[in-house]
Structure formats: C-alpha cells, structure tokens
Amino acid sequence: MIRKKILVTGGAGFVGSHLCERLLNDGNEVVCLDNYFTGQKQNVIHLLKNPFFELIRHDVTTPFYIEVDEIYNLACPASPIHYQYNPIKTIKTSVMGAINMLGLAKRIRAKVLQASTSEVYGDPQIHPQVETYWGNVNPIGERSCYDEGKRAAETLFIDYHKQNRVRIKIARIFNTYGPRMHPHDGRVVSNFVVQALQNQDITIYGDGSQTRSFQYVDDLVEGMIRLMATSDDFTGPVNLGNPNEFTILELAEKVIRLTGSKSTIVRMPLPPDDPVQRQPDITLASQVLGWEPEIQLEEGLVKTIDYFRTIL
Numbered sequence: 001m002i003r004k005k006i007l008v009t010g011g012a013g014f015v016g017s018h019l020c021e022r023l024l025n026d027g028n029e030v031v032c033l034d035n036y037f038t039g040q041k042q043n044v045i046h047l048l049k050n051p052f053f054e055l056i057r058h059d060v061t062t063p064f065y066i067e068v069d070e071i072y073n074l075a076c077p078a079s080p081i082h083y084q085y086n087p088i089k090t091i092k093t094s095v096m097g098a099i100n101m102l103g104l105a106k107r108i109r110a111k112v113l114q115a116s117t118s119e120v121y122g123d124p125q126i127h128p129q130v131e132t133y134w135g136n137v138n139p140i141g142e143r144s145c146y147d148e149g150k151r152a153a154e155t156l157f158i159d160y161h162k163q164n165r166v167r168i169k170i171a172r173i174f175n176t177y178g179p180r181m182h183p184h185d186g187r188v189v190s191n192f193v194v195q196a197l198q199n200q201d202i203t204i205y206g207d208g209s210q211t212r213s214f215q216y217v218d219d220l221v222e223g224m225i226r227l228m229a230t231s232d233d234f235t236g237p238v239n240l241g242n243p244n245e246f247t248i249l250e251l252a253e254k255v256i257r258l259t260g261s262k263s264t265i266v267r268m269p270l271p272p273d274d275p276v277q278r279q280p281d282i283t284l285a286s287q288v289l290g291w292e293p294e295i296q297l298e299e300g301l302v303k304t305i306d307y308f309r310t311i312l
C-alpha cells in the first residue's frame with residue numbers, strides 16, 4: 001500500500017476530526033491544520049499518539065507551505081451562529097482559504113477537495129436540489145458571508161482547474177451531524193440533543209415545518225474519500241447528503257422520544273433567510289462514486305445521543 005501524505009484544513013472540527021481519523025486508519029499520513037475557532041484539540045487528542053499524525057495551528061487566510069499528495073479543505077465555521085459572529089472573517093476564510101490551498105495545490109501538484117455546501121442553493125426553488133441548479137441566494141443577508149463565500153470558493157476551484165489544470169473535487173455537503181459536534185455549536189441536531197438530555201426546552205425556530213435532510217458523519221466521510229479517489233476528469237460539484245427529509249418538528253419529536261426526555265417544545269423567532277426546504281438529489285454521487293448513505297436518522301441519532309451523554 002502507498003502511504004499518502006494528506007493535509008486536512010479545519011481538521012480539528014467536527015467533520016475534519018472524523019476525516020483525519022479515517023484517513024489515518026486507512027494507512028495515510030495526516031497533517032491537520034486548524035486555528036481552533038470552532039474546532040478543538042480535544043477532537044483529535046486521541047490521534048496524537050499516532051506518529052503519522054501531525055497537528056498544526058494555522059489560519060488558512062494566510063499562505064501555508066507543505067509537501068502533500070492531497071488536500072481536503074474544510075476550514076470554515078459551519079454553524080450559523082458562529083459564521084455570523086464575524087462575517088468578514090467568514091468570507092475571508094472561504095475565499096482566501098480557497099486561494100491559498102489552490103495556490104499550494106498548483107505549486108506542489110496536489111489534488112484538492114473543497115468542502116462546499118448545500119447553502120450554495122440558498123432557499124431553493126427546485127426540489128430536491130440537483131447539481132445543475134444555480135440556487136437562490138441572498139447576496140446581502142445574514143447568511144451571505146457563508147453562502148457567497150462558499151460560492152466564490154467553488155468559482156475559484158473551477159477556474160484554477162480550467163486555467164492551471166489543478167486537480168480539484170467539489171463536494172456539496174448537506175446537513176451533517178454526529179459525535180464531536182460542539183455542545184454549543186448551535187446547529188439543530190446538537191442543540192436538540194443537548195437540550196433534551198438536560199430536560200431543557202427544545203427551541204424550534206419558526207413553526208418547525210421547514211425541512212432538512214440529515215446525514216450521519218461516517219457516511220459523509222466515506223463519500224468524500226470516494227470523491228477524492230475519482231479520476232482527474234471528474235471535478236464535481238457533487239451532492240453528498242442523505243435524501244431522507246424531515247421537518248424540524250419531526251426531528252424534535254424523535255430526539256425527545258429517543259432520549260426519554262421531559263423537555264417541552266418552545267417556539268422561537270425564525271432567523272432571516274432560513275431555507276424552507278432542503279433535500280439532496282444524490283443520483284450523481286450514486287452513479288460516479290457508487291455511494292449512498294447507509295445510516296438513517298434514528299440510528300445516527302442514537303449514536304449522537306450516546307456521545308453527548310458521555311460529555312455532558
């Protein structure tokens with residue numbers, strides 16, 4: 001087996017830590033780069049004893065020099081409360097992070113995968129969302145720093161590929177959940193599980209009729225690894241998500257039932273530009289990657305609840 005040297009930016013975050021772990025288990029050498037804005041050392045502390053794992057504090061808005069075979073670019077806060085905390089920094093992270101990683105990939109001839117997002121579809125008017133849909137994004141709203149940052153990053157990836165023949169892959173990731181989400185991350189699954197385990201009110205924003213399709217983190221990691229392994233002429237973008245769609249109210253009810261919680265549901269104001277519905281069309285991923293998610297919501301929620309029980 002050839003041991004590849006792989007850089008994971010945002011590797012100390014929720015998804016990044018699972019990706020680093022899987023890449024190491026597959027026999028690779030992994031360099032994890034993070035500025036710890038939303039990630040934490042705790043997420044990768046168990047990997048530090050592996051001599052093929054290296055952890056580096058670095059901010060992707062400044063250039064980084066290293067020799068690697070592959071780069072997974074995940075550095076960017078993903079939760080609305082965190083990416084809206086400093087919106088200028090968020091868009092800088094997406095855009096300058098993409099430029100720095102693409103410049104690095106160009107120089108060292110590495111393959112580079114971008115963690116893009118279903119947010120590039122905005123509040124979609126096509127359902128389910130296919131990769132050919134251009135999206136419905138507000139350029140000046142609360143979510144724009146993230147949505148437009150990720151859209152600009154996709155443009156940069158495609159242009160570096162066309163202009164400089166950089167080998168790129170774009171994954172459009174839909175809502176993903178699982179162990180190692182930060183308890184104060186603010187996204188819906190971790191919020192509901194943490195609230196339910198503490199018998200606190202479950203905070204539904206709006207009437208709870210908005211939908212999301214939730215993917216368990218292990219399925220995402222498998223999809224990303226398969227995407228990286230595709231032939232150089234396949235760049236994506238490709239959707240990676242679980243097509244099973246639920247309302248936020250259904251999610252709250254499931255979490256209450258699975259935790260046996262005494263929590264009650266309370267309604268809070270719906271944040272501006274909150275997408276009404278979201279569901280991936282994964283035909284392309286299934287054709288090109290031979291991939292589809294294996295872990296359905298209840299099974300994934302049980303694993304996630306078990307994790308939060310241990311840390312709360």
Ligand code: NAD
Nearest residue numbers: 010013014015035036037038039059060075076078173176
């Ligand atoms: P996360 O917030 O847990 O992880 C992001 C990581 O990037 C953190 O460790 C953070 O400290 C790091 N980071 C942020 N800004 C940085 C910077 N300037 N320099 C270096 N590191 C920086 O979020 P996540 O859920 O693990 O998301 C990982 C990636 O996947 C993100 O790019 C996100 O946009 C994308 N994504 C995630 C989801 C999801 O549902 N989890 C959905 C779509 C896309």
Ligand code: UDP
Nearest residue numbers: 080186187188189191203204205210248274
């Ligand atoms: N949401 C909610 N209660 C919470 C957190 C989120 O009702 O405590 C809703 C949010 O308004 C959105 C959905 O759950 O409609 C998913 O939110 P999240 O922040 O997880 O991700 P998004 O898909 O909106 O980026």
